[in-house]
Amino acid sequence: MSLNDVLDRIDSDLDAATNRLMDLLRIQSISTDPAYKEDCDKAADWLVADLRSIGIDAHKRPTPGHPMVVGHVGPKDDALPHVLFYGHYDVQPVDPLNLWNTPPFEPKLEETERGTVIRGRGASDDKGQLMTFVEACRAWQAVNGSLPCRITFFFEGEEESGSPSLVPFMEEHAAELKADLALICDTSMVSRGVPSISSQLRGMLKDEFTLIGPRIDLHSGHYGGPGLNPLREVSRIVASFYDEDTGKVAVEGFYEGVHEVPEDQLRQWEGCGFDEKDYLSNAGYTQAHGEKDRTVLEQQWARPTLEVNGLWGGYNGAGSKTVIPSEAHCKITCRLVGDMDPDALRLKIRKHVEERLKPDCKVVWDNDLEGSRASVMNIARPEFEAARGALSDEWNREAVFCGMGGSIPIAGFFKSILDMDAMLIGFANEDDAIHSPNEKYDLESFHKGIRSWARVLDALTTK
Template identity: 45%
Template structure:
């Protein structure tokens, strides 16, 4: 039945494009910034907005409170019986918009502008993740209009803490484990390969993120009185971190590459055939010289190899003018993107050993651990992935790229660990959407193609593809 209804659903989506765009702009006007306590009421308003949309489609909806922002949980029986059960995940919170001076228009006053590929919505949250949530919400509206509801059983989980690391999500997953039980999870928070080519993300890098707080001596010293005799914490810290990689770009942390799986020749050939232009990729950011490990293909370095990067370093005097001090403290933030096979706890311990082996006896340091999540591979032989590939092929007229993800989506690991669910990562963002940056945007062509793709996927899943 869902196959015969699909043309009408797609037609309904096409006729409701204006409504879909207006709906997104309404949601984008709510400044749901999870990182800033002053916006806690706005986060609740954003959750309540989605609650109303889902209730209008026949969902049973509740807002589950957390120590910060509520989680939207909604269920719909669909056709009932043994129809596939899909858990859809998203997030309504957004990044802070600063620096405001770099926006061409106010970040929470969405505007539609013309770009090289046509019309786009510009606002904070346009693509991350409110616009991508609207892709499946619009599909649900069309199914409701044509068929009275979705062709599959659905549970919706939309949180308000993703942009601050989802500190309370695991507790919600554990508490609501029975409600959230499903066959597969569906997430739209990733990118297409390019504007004309869809992608399914089948691997994600994990993360080990630490702060190193190094101390040498009891107080800052006058460089005229002690220079040449006393050690300098910043000199020491930068020397230690300068040894992070060798001349070939390999990371020197002990045991860093233990468990890393080398891509096979077929995988490397597939990546090479994608024609990724690293010069263009870097050139758009004002760069021309690739970093990372020498002798590796660009996509291998981005998708299948671990990295280590200094994210910030400070200490001593950093104010206006000069102050000739020998610093007694130095601080640095260090992140490692991890691939499947690496154990985050061992990487953190390796960082500790790396620093300890390079400091003198009178230096001490502490490490704060902010993140420790493994890399993930998503099964490529499941019928759910096959259904998504068919849906995207039907919509775009070409096969979806099975892409790696260089970043981390911690919820994918949580859904697997707590609920036992594999995830379909079917997103519609683009590399130039300026996520987390001023003038974030979402191409309207991607918004509407995403909605049609979700409608097709629901039909394929219902048909048992």
């Protein structure tokens, strides 16, 4: 049977595929809330049953948290590639519920100005994306009686709550999970209708500190003037993180390990259809506010950041309370690129803060440390160009290698734990409202995503 037969099968089965996705979307698999533990189990069971229905040897595997789903199919033939497909079945909480126009776990098809969408929590992140690959495999199996290569399926249920069970599970089952290449469908297209392969992901560094001044909150009439105010001090220190003239981070050594983007990559980004004005206006901005000598895409994909995520202290209730607070608190995160070392950068940021402390002010750092390096994909591997060609054929538009502003730690774990490169192909759009009320996934993304994976599997297994 030919690839066209598989694509025809996908087209004829779209309504049934959409109904299957709706069934999965109805399961309230919110991983971060213990009240939904049974729902997470239910989602894992649903996936096991669905994979088994198309001939995949799938099982629910226990962890200290929510279960993993692991499945295997295909011959152990060295002449054929072995790919691992990763996705996650857990979803974000739905709060604030009052901002949803429809119940989040009662998915529906909805007509919009841009076409039909699948509305519901998890439609885009990541159940709809996960099922594009499963449905491609279903069609391939139905037409050919088997899949074109050896495939391992690996679905987790804690991605939206920090993946605490992921690394121990991968380390314990490394031999079983090891494949030639990992495939991940948890990303977006660079712009609507432009198929994209993410070639680099920013890493992440988190830290938090408390500035302590007087031993207790003080009456501002008694100590205002001579008293050191931690809120004023934290404001001064936060302001010192940035160079207002250039938009760059002013922490000494912050840019060590950052590399320039190759010219050919920049040219591809320039022609990818990204609308800078639309991107900014969607967030209510009239201009970019980052590094002044960098384009918006460079800032989002290839440059590091230092962001203040929370700043608080003193009295926050109704009315006024005339105090000089004893403490002020600050949460920060950094997005990392290139070869930036999160541990080394943490020391530089802490040094920057500590060198700016005034007498009678001390800093206490949070000890719950988190940090992960950036991931850069090996796009020189022939599989990447083969996949790019397959995507270009499906979308009738040249696929691009793009960056990602966010962080997907699993891609780095595949490399560090399994010594396996990852290919990230996703079909979400910028307006999918992931993590927000009224999340949706374009029906076109779901349909063409299934067709895209069928083409990619064909391209990866055709000599």
